[in-house]
Amino acid sequence: MGRIGTERTWICVRSGLRWGFPIRLQCYEVGCGMKVASYFAVVLCALSVTSIPLLADDVAAPKTQPGVLRSQDRDMLRKHLDDSVLRGEVPGGALLLMHDGETLFKEGFGFRHIKDAKVFTAETPFRVASISKPIIATLVVKLAAQGRLDLDRPVDSYLPEMSELLLESDAAPTNVPSLRQCLNHTAGFRSDYDEGGRPWVRLQRHGLTLADVVAQEVKMPMRMNPGKKFAYSGIGYDIAGRIIELSTGTLLETAIQTELFEPLGMAHSTYYPDEQTVEQMAHFYWRWRSDGKFRRRLNQTPIPPGKYVSVGGGIVSTLDDLSKFLRLHQNHGVHDGKQFIPRDAIEAMYRGDQPGAFYGLGFALRSAGSDGLADEISHSGSSGTLMWLDRRQRNIGVLATQHRFSDGKQMPESEKQIPADSPNWLATIKKDVLDPIMDRLE
Incomplete structure (x- = not known):
């Protein structure tokens, strides 16, 4: 590995001038074992209009319109995401929330590459890990x-x-x-x-x-x-x-492109990202239990097409593509006005049978309804990804970071800054922040 980087101060300016205040953010370069030096830098983060919503997007819709994210909830959510980066809990990520097919929130936050200060946008490709299942x-x-x-x-x-x-x-x-x-x-x-x-x-x-x-x-x-x-x-x-x-x-x-991705319009999903996609992808980071800092996993070289990639963990995708996949399930197997998968076949995926009643065919299940089908289906990935569909409320969420804790198995608990039972950031934000926000839709 190379050397650990430093703590920096950034000045960020978003399109639409929603915020432009100086924030203090920990940024770590690759590696471990070197002494961390402190210095300050001033960086002007001029993000493109296409990657960050303009101020006009922040205006709350009339209360008569169903499924609108309250302006105070939107602001609270943005602050929570930004603060999570500031506290060093996540290097960066992206979040998409939808209700009944309408996008309520779609933004990136933090960095996809810490050392080079490359921002994580809503269009950044990422490894979905076990969301492949x-x-x-x-x-x-x-x-x-x-x-x-x-x-x-x-x-x-x-x-x-x-x-x-x-x-x-x-x-x-x-x-x-x-x-x-x-x-x-x-x-x-x-x-x-x-x-x-x-x-x-x-x-x-x-x-x-x-x-x-x-x-x-x-x-x-x-x-x-x-x-x-x-x-x-x-x-x-x-x-x-x-x-x-x-x-x-x-x-x-070839099969997954022909049978699933191309018909659903998932143009940015693949087991074999090309060099251009790899360059745009978020880097994967370990968060060390010993000091809480991020260290980048170095291998970013794509695997040649046709060679083995973990079937249940190797797909690269985007927020939009995963939302298209979840909308297929939300719409009972209908896509583009046609029955793409028979309703009884796709809904059978949400039925849990013993043993493992909390898991169906490829989905984790929660709160079975009167029909025996789960009200919520979801899956997470070890790369720091989570997607879910609340079938009853017709809500969709896709949350992506690219990090996880290092094991730290050989380290005494007393020497760990982050305990082995430290809560998962994705699970915590969904339970404590996102679920309550979606329950309060106007």
Whole structure:
């Protein structure tokens, strides 16, 4: 790594002159171990009109118009986001809030690259991490509704090598998992949180294909028999991705572009961002538990198309694209006036069955209604992302930062500035700030 940077003072000016006051902001360059020096710099942040709303956008709409964000809530939200950056809780991010298809709030805050003071705008591409899972699950459900896949067939009917699965005891499992069990994390595979449970960490960037990786993952002992217990696992999503390739006769990237992204207008979503997109993307930061500072993860080199990327964690997208995806679910599978996915098929994704009743097909579930379907569906990502759809109130939210805590497992708790049980910023802001704001819509 390089050296840690410094604390700086910035003067920021937003288009429309909504604010232009000096603020004190911690900015850290790459690396660790060097002494932090303090100095002051004055920077004029002249942001483009296209990336930051003008003052006119801040004027509250008439109270007779439904679904309007109150001006005091808008101001409070902006202050909370800015203060989160000032306190060093997040390097930066972007937030989109919608009600019944109308955009209520769409802004970036802070930095996508701290050292170079590159701002995080509402158009900045970012790694969605595990938000990839509901996207893949939706593609699988679409293909199944078209008769091109069967969610309940054992996966060895698609991948014969799956018949060779073994438990840790070297015994064969009682049954081969189904594609549905791969998507709802009850297939019996090793959890992401078990030792060796994230094979993509060591298998990416070695020139392997998805087929190569699945062939290796099949040889990993299963932790339990399928259908017995919920265990959050990306292995099942790699297998689902490979089955998509076999059923469509194309690479996964081609299939997801053709079957989902292009029809929905998700033009900025991909497993393989080009060099221009990589340059525009937000950098990923670790927030060190020892001192609370951000350190940039250096590897920004894109993986060549066709080579292995974690199926359940590798998509790059934007606020707008993820909102288009959520609107498909909000509209019961209808897109552009046509039934893109049958309503009964897409809504079955929101039904939780034991074990793991809090998780459906690719979505975390909350507050089941009288029809047995979750009132709210959501998913987060380890890169610092969160999206949700309140089906009852017809609210959509997409919140993206690009950071997470370092593990700090080898460090005594007494030496941690940030305790191991420190609350997650995304979950906290949703519960304490965003949900109450959306409940107060005028």
